[in-house]
Amino acid sequence: MARLKFLCDADRCIECNACVTACKNEHDVPWGINRRRVVTLNDGKPGERSVSMACMHCTEAPCAAVCPVDCFYTTADGVVLHSKDLCIGCGYCFYACPFGAPQYPRAGNFGSRGKMDKCTYCAGGPEQDSAELEYAKYGRNRLEEGKLPLCAEMCSTKSLLAGDGEIIARIYKERVVKRGYGSGAWGWKTAYRETIST
């Protein structure tokens, strides 16, 4: 079974934000919610790096662990999904998430955040009976159609890689060997408790 992961090759990311736009459009993500974003470190300084970040679909996911209603589940492919029907909007997953992935539709005062929304790895949610309902709540289920997440598919520099962890790690390693440098797999150690040795 595959273990689906994301890998952002920060040496290739040009901060074009196409992944962000693709995600927003594909899933009709509401205003104010960003399932994916590009963060630029050391902006305008030597050593500037941009990293595209969304839910990393962690191993032993912190969000799933701390959820007081156990609304998270991990698919056989290692994708971390959740049920918006069960979510009570407590916000614990945001405190636990190392990558700031969980998003809430409302401001959050008095704990009125609404149902949490996050990257689904383009794999929808637990809605089995109605594709329409699934789309409205979680966005398109591309994985079911045999397609990978659109953010990675759209990436113009092929900086963002999505797919089986071993395969994308191999691709990244080959790149590093060929070009002679690589700033590493950002977030992997925190998310998967392993990193790619280059």
Place this chain on the structure above:
Amino acid sequence: MLLRSGAGLLAALVLFGWLNCPAGAQHGQDPVPSASSAPPSGANPTAQAVTEEQLLQEMQKLEGRVSIPDYKAALLEQPQGRGYQFFHEGLLPWLMGVLIVAMVAGLALFFLLRGRIVTDAPQTGIKIRRFNVLERATHWMTATCFIVLALTGLNYVFGKRLLFPLIGPDAFAAFAQWSKLAHTATAWPFMLGLLLMAALWVRGNLPDRHDWRWLRELGGFTSGTHPPAGRFNAGQKLIFWSVVIFGLVLSATGIIMMFPFWTLDINGMQLAQYGHASAASVLIAIIIAHIYIGTLGMAGAYDAMGKGEVDLTWAREHHSLWAEEQQPRVRARDDGAGTAGAPAE
């Protein structure tokens, strides 16, 4: 910029010359060509780029710039989330569980050994006013809120472990949603009650010279003696100050959580949760002991907060100094009742 001296002009020329060097301008230093480690594709653009590991060691979390108008989105990575996970799932259930179970077990053992504490002397039938209507109303409002807050708060930690398997995901999620609303709603009357109680009883709860003896003799609970005490004995003072201090910690951290990211960043929010959950664990255990001694543990204690009046014998044995103070009033009332035929209530 006007340069008036030759030295200034020279400095400007030197500066201009330095700025004209493109490598120096871009990297802040001259590029050092290294023959051995030159990558096959030319210059290494990451030569000066910091790695994730270096950044994490220096800053603990990675923050950058983001084009989204939400400063929280600029946080790239905070490994502290894993620490939060450990506290929430590894530490907290044990801390809370052990404190509560140990307190209940300890009280059960105490009850088995000591039984219900009753007064040595028989009841006199003479009642002394101990808490007035305002005091009782404040106490019961705060107490009701505390019980709701404690149960709905415990639901955040133990609900998925105890209730969830019994009633299933949908019913539990609905219950959790309502208990979350109840938690944030009852927080406000609780905080009001907390402040009122602090104001009403702070005078009687200031430490005095009798407290040390009371504590040394453990209030006479085990020996059966009756160390002297004023309106509140040292045990009650400990309850009072625990409620005030832990209550204030819970209020402050609770308000922080009700208005998330208002003043604190993500690590501040995590700290608020650590403080809230830890203070709650301790205070719930203390309040269980308070409920025990106020109801089952001691005969006559419930009347103080229930009816507002206690028997003179109870007062003499448990609050000897306070009973002494109240004596003139009791006598006056008895006289009044004897002559006028009706209590002057």
